[in-house]
Amino acid sequence: MRPEAATARFRPGDSVRVRDAYPPGHIRTPYYCRGHVGVVERLCGAFANPEELAYNRPGLPAQPLYRVRFKATELWPDYREDPADVVEIELYQHWLEEVP
Amino acid sequence: MGGLPAGPVGRDEHAYDQWEQRVDALMMLLSHKDRQLLRVDELRRNIESLGADAYDRMGYYERWMHAIVQTLIQRGVISIDELGRTMAGKGGDDAA
Numbered sequence: 001m002r003p004e005a006a007t008a009r010f011r012p013g014d015s016v017r018v019r020d021a022y023p024p025g026h027i028r029t030p031y032y033c034r035g036h037v038g039v040v041e042r043l044c045g046a047f048a049n050p051e052e053l054a055y056n057r058p059g060l061p062a063q064p065l066y067r068v069r070f071k072a073t074e075l076w077p078d079y080r081e082d083p084a085d086v087v088e089i090e091l092y093q094h095w096l097e098e099v100p
Numbered sequence: 101m102g103g104l105p106a107g108p109v110g111r112d113e114h115a116y117d118q119w120e121q122r123v124d125a126l127m128m129l130l131s132h133k134d135r136q137l138l139r140v141d142e143l144r145r146n147i148e149s150l151g152a153d154a155y156d157r158m159g160y161y162e163r164w165m166h167a168i169v170q171t172l173i174q175r176g177v178i179s180i181d182e183l184g185r186t187m188a189g190k191g192g193d194d195a196a
Contacts, residue, residue: 025148053139
C-alpha cells in the first residue's frame with residue numbers, strides 16, 4: 001500500500017455500516033446503501049479520494065477501498081426475488097463505521 | 101441514476117453524430133496524463149450538479165459538453181468572455 005495511504009481499519013468478514021450522510025459534490029457512495037449494514041468482502045487497495053479529486057485537489061492520504069457485500073433484503077425491505085441475492089459495492093473507508 | 105426509479109434501458113446500438121465524437125475526443129485530450137486539464141472526477145461532479153430536470157433533458161454528450169466547459173472555466177483554462185464569443189461564432193478557430 002502507498003506510504004501516503006490511510007491505515008486500513010477493516011478486515012474481510014467485518015460488519016460495517018455505511019454513513020448516512022449527504023455532502024454535495026461527486027460522491028461515489030450510492031444513496032441506496034447509505035445507513036445500511038454490510039460485510040467487508042475484501043480490501044481492494046487504496047486510492048486518492050475522488051471527492052477531493054472532483055475539485056482538483058490531491059485527495060491524499062489515499063483512502064482504503066473495500067468491496068462490501070449487502071443482502072438485497074437489507075437494501076430493499078420489499079425485495080421479492082431470491083432472498084439469498086446480494087449486492088457488492090465498492091466503498092471508501094471514510095464512509096464506513098464499525099458495527100459493534 | 102444513483103438507484104432511482106427509471107424507465108427501461110434501451111439496448112439497441114445507434115450511430116453517434118460528428119459533434120458527439122468530437123466531444124468524446126475533447127474529453128480524452130483534456131484528461132490525457134500529459135495535459136491533465138480535467139479529471140474524470142471533475143467531469144462527474146459537474147454532471148451530477150446539473151439537477152434532475154436538466155440531467156433528464158440533456159443528452160449524454162450534452163452533459164459531457166456542459167461539464168467540460170464548467171471544468172475549464174473553474175480551472176481558468178478558458179475565460180467566460182472567450183467562451184461567449186466562441187459560442188457566438190466570432191472567436192473559435194473553426195467558426196464558420
